Amino acid sequence: MEILGLLSSGLLEALQPINLLLIILGVTLGLFIGMMPGLGSVNGVAILLPITFLVPPASAIIFLAAIYYGAMYGGAISSITLGIPGASTAVATTFDGRPLAMKGRASLALVTAGIASFVGGTVSIILFTMFAPLLASVALSFGSPEVFALMLLAFATFVGLGGDDIPKTILSICLGLVFAAVGFDEISGAPRLVFFDISGFLHGINFLVLAIGVYGIGEMLWTIDSTRGKITSTEAKMSFKGVVSDTKESLQKGWTGMSIGSFLGFFVGILPAAGATPGSLMSYGVAKLASKNPSSYGKGNPNGVAAPEAANNSASTGSMLPMLTLGIPGSPTTAILLGGMVIWGLTPGPRLFTDQPEFVWGLIGSFYVSNFFALVVNLSFIPLFIWMLRMPFTILAPMIFVLSIVGGYAATRDMHDVWLMLAFGLSAFFLRKFDYPLAPAVLAIVLGPIAEPTLRQSLLLSSGDPMIFLNRPIAGPITVIAIILILLPLFKAISDKFRKQQNSDT
């Protein structure tokens, strides 16, 4: 009951005129950002973060969270009409969304994506409201070993569930963690890893520099190279009547996907490093596995649109859970939100619920409001968004490059970082060609400054005995799960070999 009281006061806070205005503006901007290839919620939130210093902190984070939400809706629009995902979170949406559009059912695909996003968002916010206060109260007792065990679990999810080449994934994680260590050693205060003694490295490698380099420049180059300007947009005719009948059809044909995506997405989103992209890919896979007719997937099954779209919205809410309750970002986007909160003088973590209840519940209330407005704006302006997508890529691309450079400079106000960003962008372009996953590196550079001190403090507590991560009641099980996840690909390889041998024997 207490939660309901807090929630209603939070909803009232979110419905204040300035917040409501920022929510509508945020979801609209988010829809646009999510829709534009090469721009995702990470870039949008990163580039727009400094603008929010114009309004009070609570309103600022509500605005950024609304962008995050809107971007999850928007990604589907280009996945369906262009066949290229507007954001990595909408990659799985192309699998069935594009074939649907090719069959002339673009409108059904778009409506399914919108409805699924809304369902996923709503389910996850309810789960969030139930779990967040509970988790925060448990987390109040967490020490360094528990936090480090969580980090380990975060990285283990990439190795065990990421589905990419294992050595390349581990390399990417380590690279991000080492880059996070550049600058100063926090404990001894000594300069560390100042590459080639260039003074620009003394202030460390800001994670925005890597994120914009990878997601802004590298990914844009990759998009230009892989599409070669041959992007064809599919017409989508929308009418009020059509939307109503498509809504009915999408609910009928897509509800299994929606329910799988809503729940799976939320729990994958909670995992401190998984987030919306693996959440949506996994939900797509599970929906296909659970289907009676898996061969219809990839050919325009509405469930194939509903599952990833419900999942990415659900995961975005889920990723806020560890951010608010544990102080650990659940995704690159929440990492930036976390950075913003620190600048605004709010300490993320379990204490936030007891020290700043108005802020926390105002934000939770805004999730409900944002989700509703994202659906309304999405469904009513789909034709407008599609029209904007027809803007030639040769106008959009230079604009994104300009925004990346300016945003990268504004983040640290150092030209050294802009050059570094270019280097990261070019490297990311080539690494991507060789199937190196780069999301683990971006998350690792965010989590590195938390992971390293907690490891060192834990080892100091135990006087160097790593068993501290195994013999504590909460850290222990988390570490065991992490180790199992890391070993999972190995088990799979051995069992595959064994099976092959058996097959050749018989």
Place this chain on the structure above:
Amino acid sequence: MRRGEFITAGVLAALSIYMMWKSTELEIGYRSDEGPGGGAWPFWLSGIMLICTGMIAYNAVRRKSPPSQSTEPVLDTEGRKMLIQVFGGIFVFVALVGIISMYGAMLLFLFYYLWFLGRHTLRLSLIISVLTPIVFFFFFEALMRVTMPKGMKFTEPLFNWLNTIIY
């Protein structure tokens, strides 16, 4: 692609070794009073990276990874041209920031991209490449109070004049 896979692994291995060596500037072992030294974390992580590059190369030898099976070039002629034109353009843009200011460099880059690469009409190219820096200027300098690099001295009169509009 196959050769590229080896080269990439080699470059990353060299980076790992460099980072391992650089980490040894600080204590990489365990100190009884301070816990693990400041260099330990990056040193051992770079070590894991080095092992990974070895595994990547081993997989490439056995032709286990998709890039090591592919016979396609990493970049064909068109891809190389794209990279030189687009990335080269961005490179020159950033290089010009220190000379003709962020806004001036932005203007030239946009015009180059729109008119030369995008083959848009001269009028559209000019409108976008002139208007964008102006909007950015007022947004960053006036609304957000973020000052962007103003380039060398000769740009001063222009920015002084623009600043009189803001203040």
